[in-house]
Amino acid sequence: MKSLKERSQEIALLMQYAVPEAARAQAATLLDQYGNDAVALSVFHHFYSFLPEGLDDAITVLRRFGRRESKFLLCATTTLNDYLYVADSEAAVFLGPLSEGVPAEVLAFFGFASPAAFHKTQQDLDRMPVHLPPHLDRTLCPVCHAAEGEFHTLGCPVEICPWCGGQLTSCPCRFNQLGIHEMDKETQIDDLLELLYAKGRIPFNAEEQAPAYPTSPVDLDQP
Ligand SMILES: [Zn+2]
Numbered sequence: 001m002k003s004l005k006e007r008s009q010e011i012a013l014l015m016q017y018a019v020p021e022a023a024r025a026q027a028a029t030l031l032d033q034y035g036n037d038a039v040a041l042s043v044f045h046h047f048y049s050f051l052p053e054g055l056d057d058a059i060t061v062l063r064r065f066g067r068r069e070s071k072f073l074l075c076a077t078t079t080l081n082d083y084l085y086v087a088d089s090e091a092a093v094f095l096g097p098l099s100e101g102v103p104a105e106v107l108a109f110f111g112f113a114s115p116a117a118f119h120k121t122q123q124d125l126d127r128m129p130v131h132l133p134p135h136l137d138r139t140l141c142p143v144c145h146a147a148e149g150e151f152h153t154l155g156c157p158v159e160i161c162p163w164c165g166g167q168l169t170s171c172p173c174r175f176n177q178l179g180i181h182e183m184d185k186e187t188q189i190d191d192l193l194e195l196l197y198a199k200g201r202i203p204f205n206a207e208e209q210a211p212a213y214p215t216s217p218v219d220l221d222q223p
Pocket residue numbers: 141142143144145146152153156157158159204
């Protein structure tokens with residue numbers, strides 16, 4: 001898996017061919033600001049690889065329209081238009097220009113009550129929040145982006161073990177509970193989840209879990 005730094009470098013290279021001269025400095029600054037944000041980098045990479053209009057263009061603002069679990073609904077404002085993406089820390093899916101709206105199932109997934117509710121956000125674009133890199137957003141798990149009260153993605157190193165109070169990904173409890181020495185089967189993950197919920201799985205709590213986590217940028221997708 002590529003590091004965040006490698007991903008940024010790849011995007012910078014794509015930008016040499018995609019960004020009009022006049023927009024270059026600003027586009028590079030924006031890429032820098034999101035250098036530790038795997039989700040934003042997914043959008044940048046998609047945008048600069050497949051320029052939606054096939055014309056030179058640059059992202060000037062990235063706004064967050066919604067988030068659920070590890071998925072983000074983001075709007076990239078460019079020098080030409082506004083485009084919607086669904087992104088996570090690995091990849092982005094292009095939905096199309098903001099003016100064309102989004103499929104009903106996407107609206108439902110991100111909790112918009114109706115197409116009309118979404119239409120309001122289209123009208124009020126300037127009032128939609130700018131996307132804050134998740135590692136700076138204290139209300140989200142810095143690794144898996146679970147929100148307050150949500151469960152971490154299984155395997156997230158911030159998740160606390162309900163048996164020993166340690167780090168679930170490094171303590172020996174999962175092996176002891178399952179009576180195994182190695183986790184190598186899909187079914188063991190299901191069994192573990194069942195045991196976790198029975199014991200009382202611990203959801204993300206910003207107050208207790210985020211401050212204990214290093215706040216300096218960490219290359220989280222290093223293997
Ligand atoms: Zn997490």
